[in-house]
């Protein structure tokens with residue numbers, strides 16, 4: 001008994017010493033992968049040497065960071081497509097320590113797209129059901145990473161409309177922009193999950209998705225979600241886990257849509273980012 005007490009007394013201070021040495025040793029580091037990004041893209045931010053969960057601020061907002069291996073924390077911070085170009089700074093805080101990194105946001109100059117909607121579809125307004133359910137789903141923040149490895153395209157077809165173009169409907173003012181990429185494909189073309197994740201929304205026209213049409217939203221973790229609109233059929237259910245490459249639905253013409261196509265949108269913290277930039281960055 002005496003021997004055990006002695007041993008315990010010896011080990012306890014040693015282990016405490018080790019722990020404090022590990023936590024206090026590392027200098028706090030803030031890294032931003034590329035410090036110049038265009039509207040609709042995102043910054044890849046990494047923190048090291050934090051003693052507790054670090055706090056990241058950018059454009060007057062706090063961004064949740066996610067723990068990775070060996071004490072690293074990461075976040076993909078979106079640059080909203082309508083944010084003003086110019087100089088900004090990231091601020092990382094860990095207790096009383098602070099680190100800053102200046103970054104630049106460049107303008108994406110794309111021509112305005114004029115869209116004419118005819119007949120009954122011109123008068124369609126999104127219902128409260130679809131607006132609320134879509135908004136809530138796209139803002140999902142899951143601290144776990146649900147995908148690893150490169151993304152794939154969700155549809156094997158030509159891109160008919162790119163991300164970010166400002167839009168005018170029936171001659172009105174261009175105050176909105178295209179929050180995704182469109183693939184022009186025949187009705188019934190399979191739609192595949194471009195990354196693994198969980199189905200967090202499967203909504204139908206009958207349930208009130210009159211503008212979005214039949215809709216699927218996937219959660220990929222680390223504040224990344226993706227949306228698929230105008231589907232002919234939905235082949236998954238809410239709560240289902242999906243693997244990259246798995247079919248989630250079929251291309252259609254439901255909701256506000258001038259021809260059969262897939263609209264694919266990707267969101268970070270509920271903010272629309274260019275899906276093709278995400279594909280190119282391969283940073284999941």
Ligand SMILES: [Zn+2]
Nearest residue numbers: 180181182263
């Ligand atoms: Zn679209």
